[in-house]
Amino acid sequence: MAIFRMHIPFLDEVKAKGLRQAGRAKADDLVTRVTAGLNPSDVRGLLRDDPAARPNPRLTPHAEGFWLHMRPTYYHTLVDGIYPTFRLGWLSTFFFVFEIITGVFLMVYYTPSPDAAYENMLNILGNVFLGSTMRDLHKLGAEAMVLVVALHMLRTFVTGSYKKPRQFTWATGIILLGVTLFLSFSGYLLPWDQLSLWAVTIGASMVEAFPPEVVGQTMNLIVRGGPEFNADGLLRFYLLHVVLLPLIGIVAFGVHYYKVIHHGHSLPPEAEKVGEDTAKRVPLDRRVYFMPRIVTRELFYIVALVFLFLAAATFFYEAPLEIKADSLVTPLHTTAPWYFLWLQGMLKLGDKVIWGVIVPTVLIGLLLVLPYFEVGPSRRYGDRRIGLSVAALSVAAIAVLSFMGTPWYGVSTSAEQEAVATLLPQTHPGPVRETEWEAIELGTFTASQYTAAPNPAMAALLETFHAEVLKVNDAERSQAEGFMIVEDWQTDLRKVTLRVVWTNLADNSPGEYSQVTYVHRQAAYDRGGGS
C-alpha cells in the first residue's frame, strides 16, 4: 500500500509497443498538442500546400487554440490581394508588437528621472550590448507605426469601409490612431535631451491654451507635473508611455479587431451592389484559407520586416540624441515631432485658443462620429466625389500645414542668426561639426573668399555661410560679411567663432553678431553617435 503512487502511461506504452513505436506516437501527440490539433502529417501537408482533407483538420487550431481562435479561418479572395487593404491594419498590429518587444528591452535600462534618464541613454548607447540597435529599431518602428496607422485610416476612408455596419470599428480606429500618436509623443520625451524636451514642450503648450484660463492652467499642471517639465512630468509621460496608453491600445485593439472579424473585411467597393454588405457571405470557391496561405504569408512578412528594419538600423539610421535637456536654454528652430508639425503650423495661423485647441478638438470629434452622420449608402468611388475630394484636400492641407510648422516658414529670427545657425544649428549637429576635424584648419577665413579656402570642406562651409550672410543686407543694413575664426584651444580641441559683421545704414555704425563652438577631434558627429 503506497502513500504516493505515480503512474507514467508512457512506460506502459513502451511495454506494450516497444520504445521506438511509443516514442513516435508520443512525438506525434506532442506536435498535435502544440499546434492545437494538427498532427505531423497535417503539418507536412500544410507546408506542401496539399489540398485539405475532409473534414478539414486545418480548422481545428481555430477552434481549439487561443491565438488562432481570434483569426478567421478563411478570407474572401477579393480582400486577399494588396488592394484594397494594403495590409495596413496588419502592419499596424505588427508594429505594435514590434514596439512592445523593443520597448521592454529599453525599459530594462531606463529610469524615468531627470537625474538618470539621459545617463541611461548614454549607457544604452555605449555600454549595453545591441542597445543602440534596439533603440534605433524602437524609434524607427514608432515612426513607421504612426505612418502606417494614419495611412490605414486614410485607406478606410477612401474605400468607404467606415460605412454601415462598420461605424463603430471606425470609431475605435480613431481611438487607436490617437493612442498611436500619443504613444509616439510620450516616448519622445523619455531620452531627456534638448530635442525631446523642447519638441514635447511645444506640443504640450497647446494644453495651456485650453479655455477658460483656469482649466488650461490646471490641465497644463497635470500634464507637465509643474509649470515646466521636470521630474514629475517625465514620470507622468513615462507611465503614459509604458502603462496607460498601451493598456488603452490593447483594449481598443481587441474591440477593433473583434469588430473587423465580426463584420468581415469589407470587400472592394465595386464588388458589391450599392447598399449591400456581403463580406461575411463568402462563396466556397472564393475562400482563401488562413492555413496555409495567410499564415505563410504573415510569417514571411514578419521575417522580411524584421530583416528590413534591422538592416535599416544597422546601415542607414541612427536615432538622434542631443545634449541633455536644459529647461533654461531653448534651441533655435525647435519643432514638434513631424506628425504634430501640422498642429505647429496651425498655431502660426493665429490665435492659440482657436487654432491650437478648438479646431483640433472639433476635427477629432468630427472624425470620431463621421460614419454616424455621413450615411450615404454607396461606397463606390464615383458616388463619393465630395467625400473623396474632402479627403484629398485634407491630405493636401496636412502637408501644407506641416510645412508651415517647420522653421522654414514664418519664424522671425534675424538674418545674421540664421546665417550662423545654418552652419551651427541648435537642434542637430550641422555642417561645421560634421566636417572632418582635420579639415577645419586654424586661421581666420572670410566667407566671401570661399574660393581661397585651404581645402574643399572649408570652401563648402564658407560658401554656405556666404550665401546666408548675403541675406543680412537689406534696406537698413549693408556690407555684410562673414568670418570663420578657428583657434587651437586645447589638445585635440579647436575653437570656432562664426562672426557676421555689417554696417547699419541709418548711422553708418558697425553691427556684429557671433557665436562660438568647440570641436573635438574624437567627437565624430559625422559618424552619428552620442550626445
Place this chain on the structure above:
Amino acid sequence: MKWQIAAGMFLVLGLIVLTLGLALSEMPRMELFKASNDARAVESGALLFENSCRACHGPQGKGIEGVAPPINAADLYDGSRLAAVGWSGTTEDYVRNVIAAGRPVPSAGTTYPQRMPTWSDRFGGPLRDDQVDSLVAFIMNWEDRALAEGGDAAPPPVVEGAVGTDLAVSLPEGDAVRGQQLAEGALGCSGCHVLADVGPAWNAVGDQPGVGTRAATRFTQDDYTGQAADAQQYLVEAVVQTNAFIVSGYPANIMPQNYGDRLTGQDLADLIAYMNSLR
C-alpha cells in the same frame, strides 16, 4: 506560397548573419561611442568655461593676477598643488570637488580676495552634475600641454611705467574699446563687476545707472570718504586705492589692491574711458 517559404528561409539566414555581424562589431562600436561622448563632454565643458569661468580664471585658464589662480598650470597636474592643499585623491576629483563645492578657504600662501563660488546645483550653484563633469573633462584636457610647458606659473611681470596710486596723475586720451578688452580679458574686472555680483555692477541695472554716470556724482555724496575732486579722479581712486571708499553694501579688501602696479597710464585711461561709456 512556395517562394514565400523559400524567401522566408533565406531571410532568416540573412537575419542570423546580420545579427552576428552586429554582435561582432558591437564592442568596437561601443568604444567609439564612449570616445566620442567623452570628446563631446570636452566641447560642452569648453563652452561652460567660456561662460562661467573665463572672467576670473582667464580665457585659457592661465589665471588672472589678483583675481583667481591659474588652472592651466603644471602644478595642478603634477600633484604639487594637491600636496599643498592636502588632497589625497586624484587631480580630477580635486577639480570636480572645487568646481562643485567651491573653496570656502583660500590655499595657504595665496592672497586671492575672492573665494571660489559653489557651482554644483547640489550646493546651491547653477550647474547640473553632467555640466560639472563636462567642465572637469575640459579642464583635465589641459593636462598634456600644461605639463609640457612645465614649471610654476611665471611670476607677474613688472610693468614698466606703472601708473601708481596718485589720484592727480595726468592720463593720456583713453580708448573705450581697448578698455573693454582689458576689463574682460587680462585684468579680470568683468568677473566681479559684470558677470557676478561681487562688486558693484558697471552696467545700468534696474533704475541704477551705469558706472560712468554714478562716478560723476559719487564723490559729492555725504558718505564719500575718499579724496577725489572730480569724476576722473574718483574712477582712478576706485581702481588704484581700492579701500579709500567702499560702496555701501560691499566689504573692504575684496578688490585686488595692486592695480596701481599693474596698469600703465594708457591702460588706466582706456579702462576709465570704457567705464565712462557705461551710462
